[in-house]
Amino acid sequence: MEGIRILATGKALPKRYISNEDLxxxxxxxxxxxxxxxxxxxxxxxxxxxETCITLAVAAAKKAIEKAKIDANDIxxxxxxxSSADYALPSVACxxxxxxGLDEEVMSFDLSAACTGFLYGMGVARGLLHFMTxxxxxxxxxxxxxxxxxxTDRGTCILFGDGAGAAIFTLDEKKTFxxxxxxxxxxxxxxxxxTGREDQHVRMDGKAVFRFAVTALxxxxxxxxxxxxxxxxxxxxxxxxxxxxxxxDHVKKKFKGYENKFFINIxxxxxxxxxxxxxALNDLFDQGALCKGKKIICxxxxxxxxxxxxxxxx
Ligand code: UT7
Numbered sequence: 001m002e003g004i005r006i007l008a009t010g011k012a013l014p015k016r017y018i019s020n021e022d023l024x025x026x027x028x029x030x031x032x033x034x035x036x037x038x039x040x041x042x043x044x045x046x047x048x049x050x051e052t053c054i055t056l057a058v059a060a061a062k063k064a065i066e067k068a069k070i071d072a073n074d075i076x077x078x079x080x081x082x083s084s085a086d087y088a089l090p091s092v093a094c095x096x097x098x099x100x101g102l103d104e105e106v107m108s109f110d111l112s113a114a115c116t117g118f119l120y121g122m123g124v125a126r127g128l129l130h131f132m133t134x135x136x137x138x139x140x141x142x143x144x145x146x147x148x149x150x151x152t153d154r155g156t157c158i159l160f161g162d163g164a165g166a167a168i169f170t171l172d173e174k175k176t177f178x179x180x181x182x183x184x185x186x187x188x189x190x191x192x193x194x195t196g197r198e199d200q201h202v203r204m205d206g207k208a209v210f211r212f213a214v215t216a217l218x219x220x221x222x223x224x225x226x227x228x229x230x231x232x233x234x235x236x237x238x239x240x241x242x243x244x245x246x247x248x249d250h251v252k253k254k255f256k257g258y259e260n261k262f263f264i265n266i267x268x269x270x271x272x273x274x275x276x277x278x279x280a281l282n283d284l285f286d287q288g289a290l291c292k293g294k295k296i297i298c299x300x301x302x303x304x305x306x307x308x309x310x311x312x313x314x
Pocket of ligand 1: 030034037038115154155156158159204206209243271273301302303
């Protein structure tokens with residue numbers, strides 16, 4: 001099967017920024033604890049004046065389309081990875097189609113795979129692009145996690161932030177593309193009962209998720225390297241799901257000498273779930289780090305439990 005190319009990315013963040021200090025006024029925590037356990041200094045949160053999962057997704061998508069310099073009506077697929085959609089139905093993706101003013105000849109749906117959602121979305125887009133008559137797929141990770149976070153639970157509320165990242169993909173036979181994904185049916189480690197239930201908040205066994213994450217990320221990277229018969233010398237960047245700086249630090253230790261290839265931007269964003277990898281890709285593009293020919297490993301994990309690793313060539 002042909003590879004895919006990322007034409008451009010975009011990101012959108014809410015206006016309101018919540019520092020650790022701000023959080024310590026509403027829950028029993030402190031800046032030192034949060035920084036030392038997670039590497040997080042602050043996170044963005046929808047401000048209650050109309051910012052939502054949909055508006056963030058639309059804003060990120062508009063930036064990606066503008067940078068890609070494409071006719072938006074050449075997009076045949078809108079896929080939004082999210083766990084915090086505005087509505088049970090319609091999907092966020094359908095509202096993105098409306099807000100972008102696209103014609104009706106486009107497939108639009110949301111994908112539920114928690115923090116792994118964007119990576120799963122990338123694989124789904126690649127598969128569907130082969131059957132589409134239009135050349136581009138718009139894949140978005142968008143989260144308004146603040147809707148489903150319990151701000152009295154200091155074990156979770158310090159971690160998560162709102163935001164969206166978007167990418168435009170197209171098929172390209174000259175590009176390397178590889179992806180492997182896993183699922184381990186598990187509800188205990190990380191779950192949210194959801195709309196209409198008594199408890200609509202994210203609940204997490206932090207230590208269990210931490211242990212799983214370190215193993216899953218390392219397994220993902222090793223699998224990409226082994227199955228493509230390459231080494232870390234062939235890779236320019238590793239973009240991990242930004243869940244906790246300490247998780248990424250643990251994984252880095254398993255790839256001695258290559259620590260500087262691991263991109264980190266969690267400090268000011270927190271864990272934005274499905275949005276974390278596309279936002280990281282966008283930040284790398286903005287820094288001018290992702291020119292043509294660069295090879296990156298994207299690796300993510302999340303509730304499900306799910307995890308996925310991909311090799312992408314720019
Ligand atoms: O996208 C996937 C999302 N999830 C993750 O990536 C989660 C992965 N796990 C983690 O990031 C970490 O487990 C946490 C950051 C959530 C927690 O760190 P930890 O080192 O596992 O702390 P802990 O839950 O074992 O708690 C240690 C202590 C406890 O106090 P005692 O019992 O030792 O007195 C907690 O009550 O720290 C206390 N604590 C806090 N103290 C201040 C827990 N949360 C806080 C807090 N501020 N926010």
